[in-house]
Amino acid sequence: MSRIFEDSKTFVDMSMKNSEEEILQDFDQLLQESDENPSEDQIRQFVDEHFEKSNELEDWTPPDYKDNPEFLSEIEDEEMRDYAQNLVKIWSTLTRKVKDEVKKSPETFSLIPVENGFVVPGGRFEEFYYWDTYWIIRGLLLAEMYDTVRGMLENFLSMVERYGFIPNGSRVYYLNRSQPPLLTLMIFHYIEATNDIDWLGTNLKTIEQELRFWLDNRTVKWYPSTRILLRRRSHR
Numbered sequence: 392m393s394r395i396f397e398d399s400k401t402f403v404d405m406s407m408k409n410s411e412e413e414i415l416q417d418f419d420q421l422l423q424e425s426d427e428n429p430s431e432d433q434i435r436q437f438v439d440e441h442f443e444k445s446n447e448l449e450d451w452t453p454p455d456y457k458d459n460p461e462f463l464s465e466i467e468d469e470e471m472r473d474y475a476q477n478l479v480k481i482w483s484t485l486t487r488k489v490k491d492e493v494k495k496s497p498e499t500f501s502l503i504p505v506e507n508g509f510v511v512p513g514g515r516f517e518e519f520y521y522w523d524t525y526w527i528i529r530g531l532l533l534a535e536m537y538d539t540v541r542g543m544l545e546n547f548l549s550m551v552e553r554y555g556f557i558p559n560g561s562r563v564y565y566l567n568r569s570q571p572p573l574l575t576l577m578i579f580h581y582i583e584a585t586n587d588i589d590w591l592g593t594n595l596k597t598i599e600q601e602l603r604f605w606l607d608n609r610t611v612k613w614y615p616s617t618r619i620l621l622r623r624r625s626h627r
């Protein structure tokens with residue numbers, strides 16, 4: 392976008408103010424009028440007219456959040472305990488839910504709507520990411536936030552149902568790539584902490600579908616010497 396924004400993520404995270412047809416029509420007109428070479432000012436004006444900074448997420452306090460989970464009392468060193476407590480408090484600054492308006496008109500946003508709340512990395516990353524969520528889930532389980540974890544896993548499973556795999560992050564522009572496949576390991580830790588075998592049984596088919604995606608589409612044969620090895624690739 393002619394680098395009118397410092398961060399390449401600013402434009403792609405904006406939402407559309409007008410219909411796709413209207414925007415494409417105006418863009419064609421802009422190209423025609425400018426002999427296919429619009430100035431920076433013209434592009435800026437076009438973007439202002441048709442796009443706006445998105446307001447797609449709401450802050451969310453997970454109902455199972457607690458300030459003082461049990462594991463803190465097991466940390467003997469006071470400094471380490473304070474540090475861990477401060478880490479626990481960070482959850483409430485990074486937990487989000489998708490607003491209803493995104494679910495009603497998803498075509499207007501680059502964010503992919505999901506039903507349950509989740510944890511974002513923060514800063515410029517206001518969506519959830521595949522492999523970040525592995526470490527996030529390890530922390531949430533320590534903090535006994537089992538319902539939140541189950542909801543986040545279900546968000547991932549809904550992605551597998553919709554797209555056949557889990558994208559890099561929950562934005563449509565991440566649909567052409569994934570990240571290191573850690574879903575089964577996340578589920579392993581969830582089951583280890585909760586023994587929620589019924590949930591596992593209900594979702595086994597979708598979990599296998601994700602594994603199949605990697606085995607069928609992202610596995611290469613590698614011949615380092617005489618041994619044949621299969622390696623998984625996370626990026627295209």
Ligand SMILES: OC[C@H]1O[C@H](O[C@H]2O[C@H](CO)[C@@H](O)[C@H](O)[C@H]2O)[C@H](O)[C@@H](O)[C@@H]1O
Binds near residue numbers: 521522559
């Ligand atoms: O914009 C540069 C890159 O940003 C993302 O990757 C980085 O942040 C992610 C979220 O914390 C993290 O999962 C990843 O390991 C980081 O490298 C994005 O996922 C990349 O596609 C993008 O090139």
